Amino acid sequence: MANNYFKFKQFTILQEKSAMKVGTDGVLLGAWANIENTKSILDIGTGTGLIALMLAQRCNAIVDAIEIDKAAFSEAYCNTEQCPWSERISIHHNSLQEYALNSKNKYDLIVSNPPFFDNSLKADKECRTTARHTYTLSTKELFTSIITLMKKNGIFSVIIPNDKLQQYKLEAENNNLYCNSIVYIKPTPEKPPKRVLIEFSQEKNKFTEDSLIVEEFGRHQYSYKYKQLTKEFYLAF
Numbered sequence: 001m002a003n004n005y006f007k008f009k010q011f012t013i014l015q016e017k018s019a020m021k022v023g024t025d026g027v028l029l030g031a032w033a034n035i036e037n038t039k040s041i042l043d044i045g046t047g048t049g050l051i052a053l054m055l056a057q058r059c060n061a062i063v064d065a066i067e068i069d070k071a072a073f074s075e076a077y078c079n080t081e082q083c084p085w086s087e088r089i090s091i092h093h094n095s096l097q098e099y100a101l102n103s104k105n106k107y108d109l110i111v112s113n114p115p116f117f118d119n120s121l122k123a124d125k126e127c128r129t130t131a132r133h134t135y136t137l138s139t140k141e142l143f144t145s146i147i148t149l150m151k152k153n154g155i156f157s158v159i160i161p162n163d164k165l166q167q168y169k170l171e172a173e174n175n176n177l178y179c180n181s182i183v184y185i186k187p188t189p190e191k192p193p194k195r196v197l198i199e200f201s202q203e204k205n206k207f208t209e210d211s212l213i214v215e216e217f218g219r220h221q222y223s224y225k226y227k228q229l230t231k232e233f234y235l236a237f
Contacts, residue, residue, distance in 0.1 A: 008233045011053050011083040017071040018048045024214060025159050025195060026113050028185065030054030031229045032197050033111050033157040035061070040105065042066070042149060044096050044112035045137070049076035049089075051111055054233060056085035061108070066092045066099050068136060096137055100145035110146055110156045139167060143175045155180070156200045162193045169198075178204045184211040 004016035015021045030051040035041075038061045043052040046065035056063050065080075067073040073093040080089045092099060114137065146156050156177065160168055162184065169179055177200040184193035193211070216223035222237075231237040 007235060009235060010057055010233075011079070013048045013050055013053070013079055014075055015048050017075040019069065019072060020047045022048065022050055026050045027054070027230055027233065028195070028197060028212075029111060029113055029157065029159040031058075031233060032183065033109060034155060034181075034199060035059040035109065038108040040064075040107045040109070040151075042105075042107040042110045044110065044142070044145075045114055046076050046091065047072050047113070049079040049091065051113065052076070052089055052091075053079065053083050053085070055109075055111070056083070056089055057232070061088070063089045064092060064105065064107075065089065066094050066096060068093075068095045096145045097141055100148045103149065105149065106151045106154070107149055108151055108154050110150055110154065112142070112156075112158050114142055114158060114160070139164075139171050143171045143177070147175050147177075150202070152202060154201065157198070158200075159185075159195055159197050162196050165196050165198070172200045177202060179207065180205045181208045182210070184209075186211060186213045188215050189213055 004014065006013045006015060006022040013022050026047070027050070031054060033055065035055065035058050038059055041055050041061045041063045043055070043063065043065040046052050046067045049065060052063050052065040055061065065076060067076055070093060073091060077091045080086055080091055150156060158168070172179060179198060180201055181199040183197040185195040185197065186193050212225050213223045214226050215221055227237045
C-alpha cells in the first residue's frame with residue numbers, strides 16, 4: 001500500500017484521499033515541461049497537486065490547477081497551502097470543460113497527466129475511474145479546451161502511453177497544433193517505451209526527439225538522464 005505522503009526536497013505531498021498517488025509519470029512531466037518565459041500555467045487534472053507544485057518550484061509563474069474529484073481537490077488544496085509557493089497557486093474544483101467555458105484566463109503553458117484508458121476495465125473506486133478513464137474527458141474535449149485556454153504562443157505538454165501517440169498527434173493536427181518535441185520513456189533498456197512526453201504549440205518550431213531510460217542498471221538503479229532531470233525534487237538524488 002502506498003504511503004499517505006511523499007516527501008520531496010522542498011515540499012511534501014499528502015496522498016491519502018487522491019485516487020492517483022505520486023508516480024513516475026507526474027514527476028517526469030513536472031520536471032520536463034518547458035518553463036522558459038512562462039508567466040501563467042494551467043495544470044489539468046492536478047490530482048494531489050504534484051505537477052502544479054513542481055512547476056511553481058521551477059519558475060515564478062502563476063499556477064492554476066483544476067481537479068474534478070472532490071477528495072483529490074481537497075487534498076491538492078491542502079498540499080498547496082503547505083508549500084512555499086502557496087500565494088502563486090490556485091486550485092479549482094471543476095471539470096476542464098466547464099473551466100474552459102467560463103474562464104477568461106489564457107496560459108503560456110498548459111500541462112496534463114490525463115486520463116487515457118478507453119476500453120479497459122474500470123477501477124473499483126469511482127474516483128480512481130474518473131482519474132484514469134476518458135469517459136469524463138475525451139481526447140477531443142481535451143484538445144478543444146486547450147485551444148480555448150492557450151495563448152497564441154503558448155505550449156501544451158503532456159505525458160501519455162506510447163500507444164496513444166498517434167491518436168494525440170492526429171487530434172493535435174485537427175486543432176492546428178504542431179508537435180515540437182517527443183521523449184520516449186523506457187522503463188529499462190530492454191523494454192520498449194511505455195510512456196511518451198510530448199510538447200505541442202500553435203507555432204511550428206524545430207522538432208526534437210529523444211529517449212530516456214528510467215531504471216538503467218537494475219531495480220531502483222536509475223539512469224544518469226533520469227537523475228539529472230529529477231534531481232531538484234527527489235531526496236535520493
